[in-house]
Amino acid sequence: MTTLIYWFRNDLRLTDNPALVEACLHADHLLPVYIFPPQSKTHHFLGFPREGHYRQTFVRESLDDLKAQLRGLGSDLLEYEGEPADVLATLARTIGADAIYCERIEAPEEMQQSQQIQEQGILLKEFWQSSMCSVESLPFPSQDMPNIFTQFRKEIERSGLRFTTPLAMSSNIPALPTCLANLPREFDGQTVVQADRFTGGERSALAHLKQYLLRRLPDSYKETRNQLIGKDFSSKFSPWLALGCISARTIAADIAAYEECHGANEGTYWLWFELLWRDYFRFLHFKYGRQLYRxxxxxxxxxxxxxxxxxxxxxxxxxxxxxxxxxxxxxxxxxxxxxxxxxxxxxxxxxxxxxxxxxxxxxxxxxxxxxxxxxxxxxxxxxxxxxxxxxxxxxxxxxxxxxxxxxxxxxxxxxx
CATH class of the missing domain: 1.10.579.10 (DNA Cyclobutane Dipyrimidine Photolyase, subunit A, domain 3)
Incomplete structure (x- = not known):
């Protein structure tokens, strides 16, 4: 019997989550968890909070949505506060976990977290899944990518690459471990205020994408994207993308389907173009790593x-x-x-x-x-x-x- 922990990071979704799909394929029992940073790391050295109340609210809503979806599938989401290595080591010992599966994040703090987990002697399996195009699909080694975005874009377009096909939701979430009563007490959440423009969660993200396409807003995106007032001048996908409530691949695939139905235009191209900029900043981390944080x-x-x-x-x-x-x-x-x-x-x-x-x-x-x-x-x-x-x-x-x-x-x- 294989027992695994799935550590949700910036991938708070069930659809197109390759790491979660792999965990579900290999686990007899699966414990999904989310970990808030310890209090000592919640403020910047300049004195202000690292995460303002609007994002706190959005995170809370996203976790509640994820928890509800998991419970609907017979699972759950457990929340803790602390250093991920310490929390996960305790959980792994308690339930006898064979490994931890999670999203791979190529940024210094997140990479340090992964290293600390491995130093605890725990098998950690990380999956890169936050970009529109997979690393493997790039027409060049990620370490040798062009420095200039325009050249990066031209090579992507020349290769015919548009996006990597998103994965469906796992059809079966393995049962929770049987020894839940022995687990440490969960974190009881954060005090937040209500946001007035965005609602967190995968289901809200998918609903937003659906209405955006139904209202034919991609057609006007290029002309309106630099406007400053209103809701519809830009796509507003970014809050859900940032937390991984929806994947860039899902958005790109739906835009491609929209083009099949209504025809491609400058607006649909420009939406893809902006998602490619997002990929570019991600892939630069494979080439320069910590140098970007000097x-x-x-x-x-x-x-x-x-x-x-x-x-x-x-x-x-x-x-x-x-x-x-x-x-x-x-x-x-x-x-x-x-x-x-x-x-x-x-x-x-x-x-x-x-x-x-x-x-x-x-x-x-x-x-x-x-x-x-x-x-x-x-x-x-x-x-x-x-x-x-x-x-x-x-x-x-x-x-x-x-x-x-x-x-x-x-x-x-x-x-x-």
Whole structure:
């Protein structure tokens, strides 16, 4: 009899979850778990929480949805708080687990967690599953991928690769271990506030994707994606993608089916294009790894140190630059910011306030409901000129951006 633990990380879904499918295939008994970080790691060294209340709410809703689905299949989801290696070692000893299965995450903290688990003498099987295209399907070794996104995209397109086919949900979730009464007490959850724009969970993600396609919104995506106000100007897939409530492969496959039905257009291509950018930032981790998390990134340019007062004003939306302040206040009040505004406010911190890009990246991690370690790090490196882009960063002219994207001042009036 084989007993396995399935450790949910940023893959809070049952559909297109290769690691979970493999665990179900090889287990007679399966214990699904989720682990919150210990209290000592919940705050950034700059003093603010690493996970703001909007993301806490979204995580809570996503876990509740996952738990309900698992219970409907005769299983459950157990939640704990602490260092994953310690929690999982205790659980493995208690139930006599033969191995732990989980998603592979190529970022320093997550890789350290995996290493610590293995140092406990536990067999850990990790599966890469967060990208639209699998590593194996790439037309080049991931360690030798092109540095520049445009070249990366052209080689992908030249090879005919669009996405890796998603997997169906496992038809059978193995029974829970029989010794549940002996397990440590579960974590009793977090105190959160209600979010007003997104509801977490796989079923909400699939419902959102369905209505987005039914309303033919992909057709207008390219024309509207840089708008600043409203719900439908962009896809809003990112919160669910960030936690893995839905996979990029599922979205790409549904867009391809939409194209079969309604025809391909600039909007459907651009949705795929943005998912490919997401893949690009992920695959860069196979090439550069921890170098992407150095203070200087991939650059040798000297660092600057943020002025604490200016940084605090930037965070609060009180810089005196109305367009930037509107964006920063939207972020604090909703946990969300359009991609266009993210670039503008980040550029303003780096180039106009001469601030440290790492502080800005940390604030985004704290505030964004759709925080994703790969995309957040990749975008801040790109804007700061510390990534792979040869242009040396992106300095946005705030006045021009305001004129282009908020000519009547509607966005600024909304948030100021």
């Amino acid at each position: 203070a200087k990134g991939l650059s040798d340019a000297p660092l600057v140190k943020s002025d604490p007062v200016q940084f605090e004003r930037w965070c609060a939306g009180k810089t005196g630059e109305p367009f930037v302040d509107a964006g920063m206040r939207e972020l604090v009040k909703t946990g969300y910011l359009s991609n266009r505004m993210r670039q503008i406010v980040a550029s303003y911190l780096i180039y106009d306030l001469k601030g440290d890009w790492r502080s800005g990246a940390a604030w985004f991690e704290s505030q964004l409901i759709d925080y994703d370690v790969y995309s957040n790090q990749g975008n801040w490196l790109y804007l700061a000129g510390r990534g792979t882009d040869p242009r040396g960063g992106r300095h946005f002219n705030v006045a021009k951006q305001a004129q282009d994207h908020d000519p009547r001042g509607d966005y600024q009036r909304l948030w100021l």
